Amino acid sequence: MAVPQKVSEYMDFAPPADVIEDHGGIRLILDVPGAAADSLSVNVESGELELSADTGMKRCDKTIRYKRSFQISDQMDVENIKAKLENGVLELTLPKHEHAKVHKVKIEA
Numbered sequence: 001m002a003v004p005q006k007v008s009e010y011m012d013f014a015p016p017a018d019v020i021e022d023h024g025g026i027r028l029i030l031d032v033p034g035a036a037a038d039s040l041s042v043n044v045e046s047g048e049l050e051l052s053a054d055t056g057m058k059r060c061d062k063t064i065r066y067k068r069s070f071q072i073s074d075q076m077d078v079e080n081i082k083a084k085l086e087n088g089v090l091e092l093t094l095p096k097h098e099h100a101k102v103h104k105v106k107i108e109a
Contacts, residue, residue: 011062015051015090017070023102025076025095032066033057033088040085042092044078047071051090075100 018029032040034055041052053066072078075096082093 009062010054010065011059012065012067014068015066017068019070023096025093026072028070028090028092028094030066030068030090030092031088032085032090034064035066035085035088035090037085040083040090042081042083044072044081047074049081049092049094051092073100 015030015032017031018027020027020029028049030051032053032055034057035053039054041050043050048069049072050069051066052068055064055066057064072094077095077097080095084091084093
């Protein structure tokens with residue numbers, strides 16, 4: 001007798017992202033329509049930032065779930081990452097450690 005295969009109840013999507021870097025750090029801007037703040041999860045482990053979020057939206061009788069990961073440098077201050085969700089757009093701010101920021105050197109003449 002054949003054992004029925006378990007069908008996934010989720011449909012995973014990698015949300016589109018903009019990555020903006022400046023002297024102070026990196027901003028990640030991701031489109032996550034349908035995701036609520038309490039369904040979002042952002043974790044950093046071993047140099048990898050992982051994002052996941054469940055939504056209440058369905059497609060082909062499966063719940064849409066967002067999953068995306070990014071490799072991040074050890075120059076990032078992971079203890080001070082900030083996240084803000086507004087109108088289906090998640091903005092993550094990853095500051096650099098102070099020693100990794102650009103420092104201007106004054107030249108005496």
